[in-house]
Structures are given as structure tokens and as C-alpha cells.
Amino acid sequence: VNPHVLITPNENRRNKLLQSKLSFAKKELDDLERWKKEHRPGTIKLAPQRLGGKESEAQARQNQQMMLMQSKYRQKRKREEYVKAKKAAEEAENLKKKEIQREKAERLEVKKRQQEMQRRAMFLEDQQYKTNELLNRLDFGLPKSDSCQIANRGPESTAW
Numbered sequence: 001v002n003p004h005v006l007i008t009p010n011e012n013r014r015n016k017l018l019q020s021k022l023s024f025a026k027k028e029l030d031d032l033e034r035w036k037k038e039h040r041p042g043t044i045k046l047a048p049q050r051l052g053g054k055e056s057e058a059q060a061r062q063n064q065q066m067m068l069m070q071s072k073y074r075q076k077r078k079r080e081e082y083v084k085a086k087k088a089a090e091e092a093e094n095l096k097k098k099e100i101q102r103e104k105a106e107r108l109e110v111k112k113r114q115q116e117m118q119r120r121a122m123f124l125e126d127q128q129y130k131t132n133e134l135l136n137r138l139d140f141g142l143p144k145s146d147s148c149q150i151a152n153r154g155p156e157s158t159a160w
Contacts (some may be wrong), residue, residue, distance in 0.1 A: 055063070 053060075
């Protein structure tokens with residue numbers, strides 16, 4: 001009924017495996033120790049030399065201090081140059097932005113002038129049209145030259 005099979009451990013076999021693993025690990029450690037002893041580096045034998053060159057200790061310390069001070073000044077100068085370069089880059093960027101804004105303003109000014117010219121031209125056109133329209137209306141409203149002569153015919157035309 002149960003699909004699983006339970007196998008009980010074999011204690012003798014387990015103990016044998018553990019002992020063989022332990023003995024193998026111990027053998028490897030012993031081999032490692034033996035190899036270290038065989039390959040240990042020997043002592044180094046050098047002929048004695050006078051170190052430090054031709055300078056005295058005081059002179060060497062003084063030179064070292066001068067180098068330290070110079071390195072401080074070099075670092076400071078390097079920092080200042082970096083700051084100058086950074087400011088110059090920022091200034092160049094600002095000038096570039098200003099130039100772009102100036103060009104935009106000039107284009108806008110030109111566009112405004114063109115629009116103003118168009119507006120004036122349209123205004124003049126409209127003004128001329130309205131003036132002509134008014135003059136035409138006035139021309140139709142005035143009496144003709146013939147009608148002026150008829151009105152001034154003389155005494156026979158009166159009803160009296």
C-alpha cells in the first residue's frame with residue numbers, strides 16, 4: 001500500500017566510511033606538512049652594503065622635508081589649475097548659452113518686425129479700401145452736373 005521503502009542504515013559500513021575519510025584527510029595534511037618542510041626557502045646571504053647613498057642622514061631628512069613641502073605646493077597648484085579649468089569650462093558653457101539666447105532674441109525680433117510690417121501693409125490696404133468706398137458713396141450721393149443746370153433755369157420755371 002505504501003509506495004516508499006525505508007532502508008535502515010548499516011552502522012558498520014557507516015563507521016568504515018567515516019574512518020576511511022578521516023584517514024585520507026590526515027594523510028593529505030601530513031603530505032602537505034612534508035612538502036612545506038622540503039620546499040622551505042633557505043636563508044638569504046647578501047654582501048653588506050652601505051645604504052642611503054652619499055648623503056648624510058640629516059641631509060637626507062632635509063631633502064625629504066623639501067620634497068614634502070614641494071609636493072604640498074604641487075598639489076595646491078594642481079588644485080588651483082583644476083578650479084581654473086572648471087571655471088573656464090563653465091564660462092564657456094555660459095557664453096554658449098548666452099549666444100543661443102541672443103540668436104533666439106534676434107530671430108524673435110525679426111519675426112516681430114515682419115509681423116508689424118504685415119500688419120501695417122494690411123492696415124494701409126484696408127484704409128485705402130475704406131477711403132475708396134467712402135469716395136464712391138459720396139460720388140453717388142452728389143447731384144450730377146446736368147441736375148445743377150436744371151435747377152438754375154431761370155424765371156420761367158417758377159410757379160409764381
